Amino acid sequence: MAIPVQARSGNVGDRTWAWVTAIFGGLLLVVAGLILLELGRVAAPAWSHIGIVKFLFSSDWDPVQEKFGALPFIYGTLVTSAVALAIALPVSVGLALFLSEMGPRSLRTPVAYAIEVLAAIPSVIYGLWGLFVMVPWLRSPVEPFLAKTLGFLPFFQGPPIGLGYLAAGVILALMILPTVASVTIEVLKTVPPALKEGALALGATRWESIRIAVLPYARPGIIGASLLGLGRALGETMAVTMVIGNSPEIHASLFAPGYTLPAVIANEFAEATGDVHVGALAALGLVLFGITLILNAIARILVEAVARGPRGARA
Amino acid sequence: MNAFQETTVVIPPSRRMLDLQAKPVAPALRTPASAQEPPKLQVEKLDAWYGKTHALHGVNLVVPPRSVMAAIGPSGCGKSTFLRCLNRMHELIPGARAEGTLLLDGQNLLGRDVDPVSLRRRVGMVFQRPNPFPTLSIRDNVAAGLKLNGIGGNHDEIVERTLRQSALWDEVKDRLAASALSLSGGQQQRLCIARALAVEPEVLLMDEPASALDPIATAKIEDLIHELKSRYTILIVTHNMQQAARVSDQTAFFYMGDLIEVGPTEKIFTNPSEKRTEDYVTGKFG
Numbered sequence: 001m002a003i004p005v006q007a008r009s010g011n012v013g014d015r016t017w018a019w020v021t022a023i024f025g026g027l028l029l030v031v032a033g034l035i036l037l038e039l040g041r042v043a044a045p046a047w048s049h050i051g052i053v054k055f056l057f058s059s060d061w062d063p064v065q066e067k068f069g070a071l072p073f074i075y076g077t078l079v080t081s082a083v084a085l086a087i088a089l090p091v092s093v094g095l096a097l098f099l100s101e102m103g104p105r106s107l108r109t110p111v112a113y114a115i116e117v118l119a120a121i122p123s124v125i126y127g128l129w130g131l132f133v134m135v136p137w138l139r140s141p142v143e144p145f146l147a148k149t150l151g152f153l154p155f156f157q158g159p160p161i162g163l164g165y166l167a168a169g170v171i172l173a174l175m176i177l178p179t180v181a182s183v184t185i186e187v188l189k190t191v192p193p194a195l196k197e198g199a200l201a202l203g204a205t206r207w208e209s210i211r212i213a214v215l216p217y218a219r220p221g222i223i224g225a226s227l228l229g230l231g232r233a234l235g236e237t238m239a240v241t242m243v244i245g246n247s248p249e250i251h252a253s254l255f256a257p258g259y260t261l262p263a264v265i266a267n268e269f270a271e272a273t274g275d276v277h278v279g280a281l282a283a284l285g286l287v288l289f290g291i292t293l294i295l296n297a298i299a300r301i302l303v304e305a306v307a308r309g310p311r312g313a314r315a
Numbered sequence: 316m317n318a319f320q321e322t323t324v325v326i327p328p329s330r331r332m333l334d335l336q337a338k339p340v341a342p343a344l345r346t347p348a349s350a351q352e353p354p355k356l357q358v359e360k361l362d363a364w365y366g367k368t369h370a371l372h373g374v375n376l377v378v379p380p381r382s383v384m385a386a387i388g389p390s391g392c393g394k395s396t397f398l399r400c401l402n403r404m405h406e407l408i409p410g411a412r413a414e415g416t417l418l419l420d421g422q423n424l425l426g427r428d429v430d431p432v433s434l435r436r437r438v439g440m441v442f443q444r445p446n447p448f449p450t451l452s453i454r455d456n457v458a459a460g461l462k463l464n465g466i467g468g469n470h471d472e473i474v475e476r477t478l479r480q481s482a483l484w485d486e487v488k489d490r491l492a493a494s495a496l497s498l499s500g501g502q503q504q505r506l507c508i509a510r511a512l513a514v515e516p517e518v519l520l521m522d523e524p525a526s527a528l529d530p531i532a533t534a535k536i537e538d539l540i541h542e543l544k545s546r547y548t549i550l551i552v553t554h555n556m557q558q559a560a561r562v563s564d565q566t567a568f569f570y571m572g573d574l575i576e577v578g579p580t581e582k583i584f585t586n587p588s589e590k591r592t593e594d595y596v597t598g599k600f601g
Contacts, residue, residue, distance in 0.1 A: 105409060192446070194442055194443075194444055194446040195446050195448070195449070196407075197404060197407065197440075197442065197446070198442065198446040198447075198448070198507070198510075199448070199459075199463075200404065200407065200432075200435065201402065201404060201435055201439065201440035201442075201511070202435065202436075202439070202459060202460035202463055202464075202510065202511070202514060203432055203433065203435045203436035203460060203463055203464050203514060204432070204463050205432050208463055212448060212451075212459060212463070213448055216448065216449070216450035216451070217449055217450065219450070
């Protein structure tokens with residue numbers, strides 16, 4: 001019997017399904033595009049009033065006098081996210097290595113569950129805890145101790161206020177830890193046991209097999225996990241607003257109060273008067289969008305470079 | 316239970332004709348004590364468990380130095396477990412344990428005072444699937460064991476020597492800095508053999524080293540085993556009985572956790588003492 005030339009009638013279902021999924025996929029792009037367009041439209045008065053370069057690189061923020069400089073917020077966002085990642089990444093990798101390579105198996109499920117619980121806590125709760133428990137603890141003894149031991153660095157100088165970049169960074173570290181740790185645990189699960197055994201059979205200790213076989217294999221995945229955490233840190237609003245001190249200034253010291261892009265938008269939007277102020281806040285939103293995009297691109301390039309390994313790999 | 320578990324017979328390699336490089340091996344001996352050359356490896360009453368599963372039952376055998384012993388048997392017969400006990404890789408599997416005596420040059424490997432990490436430097440291993448370190452170059456893969464064990468000397472020279480030993484040098488000498496993953500499966504496996512040889516082990520364990528390779532790559536690995544026998548004591552687990560017949564001096568037949576029979580390869584394949592061995596090597600089961 002010849003195969004019929006005419007397509008089977010079931011193909012109608014296939015075609016419909018293809019269209020439905022295409023519409024859903026396209027919708028996402030459309031929504032993202034509309035958000036960008038709308039932000040751009042609202043931001044336009046600010047751009048024309050101040051000028052893009054002056055907006056991005058001046059550090060004066062005084063809505064009353066219609067002075068709008070985004071630099072303190074960009075700086076605050078980058079610094080707090082960097083502090084958060086610097087704390088959360090080593091802890092997450094250590095935690096994931098302990099759970100998947102070193103620690104007793106019986107501990108894995110309870111700890112994995114605890115990590116999930118950590119991720120489910122609303123950010124305002126983190127903020128409250130940060131304000132009432134962590135900030136006093138940072139004020140004394142943590143910040144005085146840091147000033148005494150590492151005070152020769154510009155990051156650890158000045159009065160220990162408690163509220164500031166460090167407080168925001170630490171709270172962000174706690175908040176992104178579940179994401180980074182749980183993704184890292186999943187990444188470590190994908191390391192082929194044969195690779196570890198190969199190292200051990202050469203006379204490697206457990207730590208050496210992790211260093212030579214496990215971590216290099218997992219590196220692209222761990223970078224991806226950090227990126228997910230970083231994305232959350234950049235956009236986190238509530239908890240940061242509660243502990244950063246909300247002052248639009250730039251300080252080298254992590255003890256000093258600062259401000260971040262999402263925090264200033266949340267705080268001022270409801271009370272903003274005049275097109276220029278609203279426009280400046282929308283422009284800050286665009287800047288945040290841009291930072292996330294750039295960091296994503298860098299991370300993607302990094303992941304690919306690392307996954308490719310030494311020269312001429314996977315020819 | 317069975318007389319063959321208690322008697323261990325060691326007879327010189329039956330494949331001298333093919334084995335031009337082999338140094339003379341001790342003549343037939345009934346007890347190791349009377350041997351001119353003491354056995355490299357002596358296994359006495361080795362039992363192994365995975366949790367409650369009794370995977371190996373009282374295995375006894377003797378491997379003379381610079382010879383090849385093949386372990387054959389159907390899946391799950393305990394031959395891989397046996398191999399893994401020899402460098403204590405079984406300890407990596409949760410719940411696995413081994414009891415008995417495993418003498419390497421007279422020292423009990425299973426002793427509490429033996430450090431498995433140092434042991435594995437003396438007893439190297441090649442795995443079923445090639446497992447080069449994916450982020451390291453060809454050169455660094457071979458040198459990995461040297462660095463791990465803090466072995467000094469001219470690493471480039473050692474890398475070249477071991478790559479020559481593993482018959483890979485000519486194929487990779489122009490791209491030592493390339494990733495190990497740029498090699499074919501057969502080349503990767505020879506790279507893994509080179510990596511194992513670089514730390515100069517005394518015993519080389521091979522767990523079905525050619526089962527993931529095509530016939531040409533397999534033939535290269537088998538030739539390599541013939542070459543290596545002049546310097547190393549080799550134990551190879553294989554599912555391929557022709558391979559066991561081609562490469563080994565002695566063959567051990569495992570079945571359901573028992574060592575059924577061990578003896579010169581020629582005898583095992585042509586005139587085994589045990590009915591089950593005969594049935595297996597003639598393909599009646601397994």
